[in-house]
Amino acid sequence: MLIKDNVTIGIEWRFGPDWPGKRCGAKTRRGTACLRPANKKNGRCRLHGGASTGPRTADGRARFSAANLRHGEFTKDKIEKRRASAAKGREIRRELRQMERELIANGLLDKRWRDSFLS
Numbered sequence: 468m469l470i471k472d473n474v475t476i477g478i479e480w481r482f483g484p485d486w487p488g489k490r491c492g493a494k495t496r497r498g499t500a501c502l503r504p505a506n507k508k509n510g511r512c513r514l515h516g517g518a519s520t521g522p523r524t525a526d527g528r529a530r531f532s533a534a535n536l537r538h539g540e541f542t543k544d545k546i547e548k549r550r551a552s553a554a555k556g557r558e559i560r561r562e563l564r565q566m567e568r569e570l571i572a573n574g575l576l577d578k579r580w581r582d583s584f585l586s
């Protein structure tokens with residue numbers, strides 16, 4: 468019967484106690500240090516490395532941005548363009564309301580002029 472102590476399968480590629488390489492060393496749930504071989508980049512094994520913190524260089528960030536761009540409707544310049552055109556529309560409508568008020572005040576336009584478009 469195979470139990471924890473007498474399994475020989477894969478023994479030659481296991482990282483035993485006398486493996487000379489750098490270890491992960493993270494604290495395991497057993498309270499001991501992790502013995503898995505460490506990654507070159509962060510010194511931890513693939514189980515204890517943690518999540519990626521994203522691209523660091525300007526070039527990497529640009530590539531990341533390009534790879535994640537779906538349709539460009541929410542890029543900064545498109546949003547700014549929509550904002551500017553909405554502001555222009557508000558300005559025009561404000562001006563029209565002002566003109567309407569003045570025309571009504573000067574008696575050039577009937578107060579209920581909109582009703583003539585009904586029926």
Ligand SMILES: [Zn+2]
Nearest residue numbers: 491501512515
């Ligand atoms: Zn580890």
